[in-house]
Amino acid sequence: MIILIPAGCKNSNSKRVPVAKAGKSTLYLDQVNSLVPSGTPSTDSIALVKNYINSWAKRELMYQKAEENITSDLMKDIDNQVKEARMNLVIYQYQRQLMLQKMDTTISDTELENYYLNNKESFVLNYNIVKALFIKLPRETPGLARIRNLARSNNQAGLRQLESLCYQFAEKYDDFNDEWITLNQLMAEFPSAINNQENFLRNNTFYETSGVDSAYIYMLSIRDYRLRSATAPFEYVSDDIKRIIWTNRRLEFIQSLENGIYNDALKKNIFTLLIK
Numbered sequence: 001m002i003i004l005i006p007a008g009c010k011n012s013n014s015k016r017v018p019v020a021k022a023g024k025s026t027l028y029l030d031q032v033n034s035l036v037p038s039g040t041p042s043t044d045s046i047a048l049v050k051n052y053i054n055s056w057a058k059r060e061l062m063y064q065k066a067e068e069n070i071t072s073d074l075m076k077d078i079d080n081q082v083k084e085a086r087m088n089l090v091i092y093q094y095q096r097q098l099m100l101q102k103m104d105t106t107i108s109d110t111e112l113e114n115y116y117l118n119n120k121e122s123f124v125l126n127y128n129i130v131k132a133l134f135i136k137l138p139r140e141t142p143g144l145a146r147i148r149n150l151a152r153s154n155n156q157a158g159l160r161q162l163e164s165l166c167y168q169f170a171e172k173y174d175d176f177n178d179e180w181i182t183l184n185q186l187m188a189e190f191p192s193a194i195n196n197q198e199n200f201l202r203n204n205t206f207y208e209t210s211g212v213d214s215a216y217i218y219m220l221s222i223r224d225y226r227l228r229s230a231t232a233p234f235e236y237v238s239d240d241i242k243r244i245i246w247t248n249r250r251l252e253f254i255q256s257l258e259n260g261i262y263n264d265a266l267k268k269n270i271f272t273l274l275i276k
Helices: 029-033 042-069 072-102 109-118 144-152 156-169 183-187 197-203 234-267
Strands: 018-022 025-028 129-138 172-182 206-209 216-226
Touching: 018 029, 018 042, 025 029, 025 042, 029 042, 072 234, 109 234, 129 144, 129 156, 129 183, 144 156, 144 206, 144 216, 156 172, 172 183, 172 234, 183 197
Parallel strands: none
Antiparallel strands: 018 025, 129 172, 129 216, 206 216
């Protein structure tokens, strides 16, 4: 079957134009017109529409055959699932609409900090975390001693010089001085693992290695650290706290909405318990 759809084709009357029929189902011109982008060559348009019609027909025919042959018990089960899914979707969209209109989504820094202080026991680290500088340099980089000294420095002017040098020579330069990152993430960049991370962090503020036959030198300057099983720093878990507060607020809003509708129905005798 070949169907030609003229560019800019418009139906002048209110009746829909059928283009294919599969059993009890009909496909109309307005359903396939939008498939063809403006300016598509006619040969491509025909192929595109033919493929769509064939796929549509196979799906419709399969559905009709299944509907005719499926057992009544399974059909009842499907109807119940469809009803339940529709109910859940309608309720979800209604709740979402009301939340967008009425729920306070602002979470202040004070609220975040208070939640953290009152629930510190819930924020225990599973990993060792650090604030650090990581640098990967080709072994032949000029001025390695200067870069090494600058990496050890906490002087802001020195760190700016280090950043400038690393942009020129470094294969990789990551500045995690102002944010926490797991030591595992940084160690993945090194040629060899560190067996006892806790002892390593307690005894090192600067670490350098090159690995066996490595073309690169790796430097790690540790500014601060927290060990696993310790309480996580506030800034490390602040985004998690924000999600927790928002989720709790959402659940409270939905529960209040459900209770309000239920109590209103009781007052208006919309809901009555028929079995005592």
